[in-house]
Amino acid sequence: MMTLIKNGNVVEDPFIDCTEMHILPKSGALIVSVAQWQDHWEKLVRRPDPIGVQLKSHEHPEIIADDLESLTVIALEFPTFKDGRAYSYARLLRERYGFTGELRAVGEVLPDQIHFMERVGFNSVEIDSDNALADFERATKEFTVWYQPSGDARQRAAELRRGQKQG
Amino acid sequence: MYRYDEFDQQLISERVAQFRRQVQRRLDGELTEDQFKPLRLMNGLYLQLHAYMLRVNVPYGCLSAKQLRKLADIARRYDKDFGHFTTRQNIQFNWIKLEDTADILAELGEVEMNTIQSSGNCVRNITADPLAGRAADEIQDPRVWCELLRQYSILNPEFSYLPRKFKFAVTGSPNDRAAVAVHDIGLRLHLNARGDRGFEVIVGGGQGRTPVIGKTIREWIEPEHVISYVEAILRVYNIYGRRDNIYKARIKILVNALGIERFRELVDAEWENIRDGQLKVSNEELARIDAYFKPPAYESLPDLDDELASLRRVDPDFDAWMTSNVAAHKVPGYAIVSLSLKAPGRVPGDMTATTMDGVADLADAYSLGELRVTHRQNLVFVDVKQEDLHTLWEQLTELDLAAANIGRVSDIIACPGLDYCSLANARSIPVAQDIGRHFAAAEKLQEVGELTINISGCMNACGHHHVGNIGILGVDKRGKEFFQLTLGGSSDQNASLGDRLGPGLPQAEVPQAIEKIVDAYINKRQDDERFLDTYRRVGIEPFKQAVYGPVNSKKQVA
Numbered sequence: 147m148m149t150l151i152k153n154g155n156v157v158e159d160p161f162i163d164c165t166e167m168h169i170l171p172k173s174g175a176l177i178v179s180v181a182q183w184q185d186h187w188e189k190l191v192r193r194p195d196p197i198g199v200q201l202k203s204h205e206h207p208e209i210i211a212d213d214l215e216s217l218t219v220i221a222l223e224f225p226t227f228k229d230g231r232a233y234s235y236a237r238l239l240r241e242r243y244g245f246t247g248e249l250r251a252v253g254e255v256l257p258d259q260i261h262f263m264e265r266v267g268f269n270s271v272e273i274d275s276d277n278a279l280a281d282f283e284r285a286t287k288e289f290t291v292w293y294q295p296s297g298d299a300r301q302r303a304a305e306l307r308r309g310q311k312q313g
Numbered sequence: 314m315y316r317y318d319e320f321d322q323q324l325i326s327e328r329v330a331q332f333r334r335q336v337q338r339r340l341d342g343e344l345t346e347d348q349f350k351p352l353r354l355m356n357g358l359y360l361q362l363h364a365y366m367l368r369v370n371v372p373y374g375c376l377s378a379k380q381l382r383k384l385a386d387i388a389r390r391y392d393k394d395f396g397h398f399t400t401r402q403n404i405q406f407n408w409i410k411l412e413d414t415a416d417i418l419a420e421l422g423e424v425e426m427n428t429i430q431s432s433g434n435c436v437r438n439i440t441a442d443p444l445a446g447r448a449a450d451e452i453q454d455p456r457v458w459c460e461l462l463r464q465y466s467i468l469n470p471e472f473s474y475l476p477r478k479f480k481f482a483v484t485g486s487p488n489d490r491a492a493v494a495v496h497d498i499g500l501r502l503h504l505n506a507r508g509d510r511g512f513e514v515i516v517g518g519g520q521g522r523t524p525v526i527g528k529t530i531r532e533w534i535e536p537e538h539v540i541s542y543v544e545a546i547l548r549v550y551n552i553y554g555r556r557d558n559i560y561k562a563r564i565k566i567l568v569n570a571l572g573i574e575r576f577r578e579l580v581d582a583e584w585e586n587i588r589d590g591q592l593k594v595s596n597e598e599l600a601r602i603d604a605y606f607k608p609p610a611y612e613s614l615p616d617l618d619d620e621l622a623s624l625r626r627v628d629p630d631f632d633a634w635m636t637s638n639v640a641a642h643k644v645p646g647y648a649i650v651s652l653s654l655k656a657p658g659r660v661p662g663d664m665t666a667t668t669m670d671g672v673a674d675l676a677d678a679y680s681l682g683e684l685r686v687t688h689r690q691n692l693v694f695v696d697v698k699q700e701d702l703h704t705l706w707e708q709l710t711e712l713d714l715a716a717a718n719i720g721r722v723s724d725i726i727a728c729p730g731l732d733y734c735s736l737a738n739a740r741s742i743p744v745a746q747d748i749g750r751h752f753a754a755a756e757k758l759q760e761v762g763e764l765t766i767n768i769s770g771c772m773n774a775c776g777h778h779h780v781g782n783i784g785i786l787g788v789d790k791r792g793k794e795f796f797q798l799t800l801g802g803s804s805d806q807n808a809s810l811g812d813r814l815g816p817g818l819p820q821a822e823v824p825q826a827i828e829k830i831v832d833a834y835i836n837k838r839q840d841d842e843r844f845l846d847t848y849r850r851v852g853i854e855p856f857k858q859a860v861y862g863p864v865n866s867k868k869q870v871a
Contacts (some may be wrong), residue, residue, distance in 0.1 A: 230474025235549045237471055242586060256700055262470035288331045291324040293464040295591040296471060303320040304598045
């Protein structure tokens with residue numbers, strides 16, 4: 147069962163996935179493809195409803211870097227769990243382009259990957275699981291020590307060592 | 314040696330607990346084999362021909378006697394009483410049960426060892442000069458940088474699903490004993506005219522099906538920036554590396570496709586954004602790690618040249634061993650001793666649990682409780698007193714670890730081959746054993762001198778055949794095993810790929826062919842030229858004629 151978890155809670159998805167549609171719905175919160183966004187952005191930004199864009203794994207987020215203020219959601223697709231490009235895209239969107247909205251992982255997302263996704267800046271994931279919340283909580287609580295910076299607020303081991311020395 | 318502090322230890326325990334749950338989910342059928350595979354691989358667990366294989370990291374090749382005893386214990390209780398040292402300075406156990414793996418990982422954690430990322434499409438164990446910290450030609454001990462890179466890469470959330478595996482090697486010496494030019498990233502320390510240290514960064518080297526000597530992407534980078542520069546390379550690779558074909562997915566393919574200039578532009582542009590961020594190496598963290606690698610307190614001892622010379626005169630076996638297996642130490646009165654895992658007829662890199670315990674005892678008695686694993690699948694004691702050399706030699710002889718062949722023709726690198734590996738086309742181990750037995754005579758070994766032979770059981774090149782002075786590649790021709798020879802490969806500071814000598818030979822003919830090559834070299838060599846020097850001077854033709862004869866070289870079948 148597909149479940150959306152946002153900021154640690156199971157939520158109903160208010161967005162309609164339009165990425166495979168030929169004609170966009172007239173109203174409602176929509177997630178569109180990059181092509182749809184590029185073709186229709188002038189109309190889309192004038193509507194009152196929130197809008198999101200979904201990037202395929204070969205689509206570098208640079209192509210929407212100027213549009214971030216108009217977007218409520220950016221969904222990054224994992225065509226297979228082995229395709230790790232979106233981890234880099236997530237960091238670029240957060241740390242370089244300054245996106246502060248919902249960053250969503252979609253596609254083939256394994257529960258065991260959620261921890262890494264959280265660390266690079268995703269704050270929502272769509273997972274296919276009957277125990278989505280339990281999977282999510284397990285995956286995000288397994289580690290309490292991190293070695294490298296990844297744009298999240300966690301203190302790295304090196305920083306904790308420094309604190310320990312001073313305290 | 315680096316020691317885990319509470320944070321390192323905590324991370325390892327959490328990783329073991331995570332893997333224990335993952336194994337349980339697999340055993341309960343909650344995870345399919347497809348979903349479990351990447352999880353087990355990133356914990357070093359492969360499914361091979363007959364059983365699971367577990368690869369344990371030996372960080373930059375450094376082991377303590379205590380750790381080696383634990384490895385012996387694991388070999389005894391969970392495997393068939395032996396382990397196998399690999400070309401990445403690691404150790405593998407070949408007969409592991411899935412149900413036992415979490416317990417093994419927990420036991421390894423108790424001696425500050427782990428299997429994290431010893432496989433998978435992620436940054437693998439970082440390799441280094443096996444003489445790090447002891448080599449007289451060294452600019453700086455590279456292990457402090459290896460440890461920083463290790464911590465940077467372990468469970469790195471951005472780079473755990475790269476297009477393909479990613480290997481680093483680091484050397485702090487101008488004489489490259491770490492093969493940095495055939496790694497995805499090779500780091501080589503240099504000194505400039507002012508006496509400052511900097512890294513040369515080499516990228517896109519590698520072996521496998523498409524062997525490539527790495528290209529220098531940057532001649533010089535201040536050490537404080539090396540991690541951010543590495544991150545820039547990894548990010549460019551993660552985003553642009555090919556993912557449609559696993560044989561085209563290594564960074565070398567990307568570098569070749571873009572050209573080094575374009576690749577450098579992308580990396581430099583990325584680096585400009587991050588160079589002064591959190592990855593800048595702090596002096597504090599550097600000093601903390603550096604303290605672990607401080608040289609031990611050496612005793613003030615004299616060099617024992619005369620005493621050793623008289624012992625060598627009366628005992629030719631000791632003399633041969635001193636010549637090939639003992640190297641100069643930078644501290645007077647000490648020596649560096651290589652333990653050969655290549656005695657004639659032995660399986661290269663294999664060691665029984667009993668021998669491991671014996672080596673651990675000797676390390677405690679004669680080398681301050683530490684040892685190193687080399688990428689040529691031997692071990693090294695780096696702090697041996699010269700006064701102990703003769704006793705140590707006698708005791709190593711009892712353990713069958715004193716074959717006087719380090720860097721000689723029978724010091725062969727071999728992959729596990731068809732005896733274990735599901736990828737192999739041919740058996741590598743019996744070929745290595747044949748050659749070892751063929752060149753068993755000590756005088757012959759010394760006469761031939763420095764010559765490396767590397768054997769791979771298939772084109773994936775785990776036995777590094779491309780960079781062996783003589784490379785041997787197992788191929789399958791119509792269901793039969795043949796062996797192709799290459800000459801002139803090298804992985805040192807003047808790295809080169811071997812040239813193909815001619816058609817493949819059946820296994821039985823390989824030792825004779827090697828002998829013909831060796832004889833041709835002895836015929837042609839001038840002064841004290843090594844095999845590689847002679848080969849580079851005279852080219853492949855004389856060797857071709859030696860092996861295939863002048864006339865019928867085109868009529869060979871395979």
